[in-house]
Amino acid sequence: MSGPILDPRYALPFAEAALPVLRNAQLRKNVAHAIDTIQAKRARLVAEKADWQALRDAASAIRSHVLEHLPGYLEEFETRCTAQGGIVHWAADAAEARDIALKILAEAKADSVVKVKSMTTAEIQLNAALEQRSIAVFETDLAEIILQLGDEEPSHIVVPALHVNRAQIREIFAREMNLPNLSDEPQALAEAARVFLRRKFLTSPAAISGANFLIAESGAVAVVESEGNGRMCLTLPQTLITIAGIEKVLPRFRDLEVFLQLLARSATGERMNPYTSLWTGVTPGDGPQNFHIILLDNRRSSILARPVERQTLKCIRCAACMNTCPVYRQTGGHAYGSVYPGPIGAILTPQLMGMQHAQSLPFASTLCGACYEVCPVKINIPEVLVELRAEVVAQGHQSIGGLFERLAMQVTSFVFRDERRFQVAQTFLRFLARLLTRKDGWIHALPAMGGKWTQTRDLPGLPPQSFRMWWRDNEAREPAKDA
């Protein structure tokens, strides 16, 4: 599962990683078709909520409040969860979280686990660590099964197999489940998965999940899903390990009213998600008897310390931003080289990597603002992108455009600081442009970095007279004259 391409430490820069995808007609059709469908559903369901903006305001306010008082709410959660028989662990980073999980599984003598779909476990590359210790891992979310059996990488945080179409799923299942006559009807595919999974649910001694929300006042954990397979994992095995980022906490149970309305509509375009599981610690004789929760920091507290970037942690992982993103629509998720793709991935991934990796991601956006418009917790993603760009530049990690760009920026800045320099630069530019301009008045090929523009676009040649020249010649002398 955790092939190197989704590891930001080894991933190619975005522009390069996008190239093979852009040439993959099947993948691009699958991605565009899938997100157009989800987006249309979302738009319909958002339109029917008269209080949509009020809900967003409430969600944004609650999440901001939590982030301002995070330590207090986490302690409250720990106290309540412990009182109900849960065991709370704190992990500073991915390695510590993996170690804690491995230790718990060793104590439980578990040689296999069933998993609820979880981004946090993907973030810490848990599956690879488990497999290394010869623990068999069975993903149970239908899309995750497709990826696991097909040895594919996830390309979306809610619909991870969105780049795979029905015929391709049939092929994977037929091969891996040994069902040569399987049809590609959705029912037949779901039935095949159901039979495949049932035995795992009944025989696995342990389950691993993420969490959508942690409730501070009661110590409860909430997981939302569509298929009910998560519910099976959360109730059948004797040992349950939940791994959650520290930002996932909400103050009160009733806050779910706001978030469940927003999340289902934003994520899958449904009024309500089909399964919402909530549990508090351990209930004797019912469900898992050993419940562990690992609270993961993994640089979240350093994100929290930055006033502009902090809002990144408001995210509820609904994926609306990637579904609406015009960049993601062309590239899909793999080009981001992270388990978190799209606009949220572009801001979250480099921060989780301490700005040491994934530095091309903050630049993988036109700042068009479509993500901010749909985000249910009102994260101003363009603002954070610009902030991170400044950080990349300030650190001198110049993977984008390299020295050439830095030079160009400094030269233009020097020029723009004085109108006489600007005038001289214009004259020089006009002279250069004239050498490149064809008879039709257009530039068809630019040298150096400019060639990136002219590989698909022409550039209008420079008119002989700039606006300021025209003004000087016609207006400055006779200000009253009509143009």
Place this chain on the structure above:
Amino acid sequence: MRASLFIACFNDIFFPQTGRAVVSLLRRLGVEIAFDARQTCCGQMHANSGYRPEAWHQAERFLRLYTEADHVVIPSTSCTAMIREQYPALFAAFGSESQKRELAALLPRVSEFSEFLIDKLGSADVGAYFPHRVAYHASCHGLRALRLGDRPYQLLAKVRGLELVELPNTERCCGFGGTFAVNNAEVSSAMLTAKLQDVLSTRAEICTALDNSCLMHLGGALHRQYAGMTVMHLAEILVRTETSFAEAAS
């Protein structure tokens, strides 16, 4: 009414006809126009590329030049958005208390071109005549940062002879994004192709917008592909009248 014109750096060099159209149209509507040739650039490219101190010089310059202006009119949605959205943070980081106050006082007097026509002059009908089939591209900054809403459509609806055709997926970015178009040239081109499919499906003669940067992107590809469609800033449409057409013909 007096208004100061801010002509973005690339509009100055590449698209002087837009500035000339704005001057001519606003005069027709009785506005007295000033242009301060000390202006250069709003700093958008620097800010959006992560070069903050460089952007700050431009922001400070803008404030210095326009702090006394009654109105500042900018025929570029992205420059207006830069000033409105990013200047406050730049001044918060680098500016003095008095500069912050001056900026707060100046911002309400800074208008994008269509905002100025509709909100400040109250005129949707500017007496234009333009007998062509036209599609309007709602640039991202105009749509989401400035929330121009139906202002451009109000203006277009009043142009005599103009046939306005609806552009599908108008909220979708054309893929320009400043340095993005070069640093992520292939992805940018893929986005552009998707946009062109929508633009060409309108079978308009002209695609217009309130930002020449989008139009440079779209127009550059339309020209490359011999698509038979051209681009034109909205000001250049609104400035045309029956007389100007007659003049052009003679």
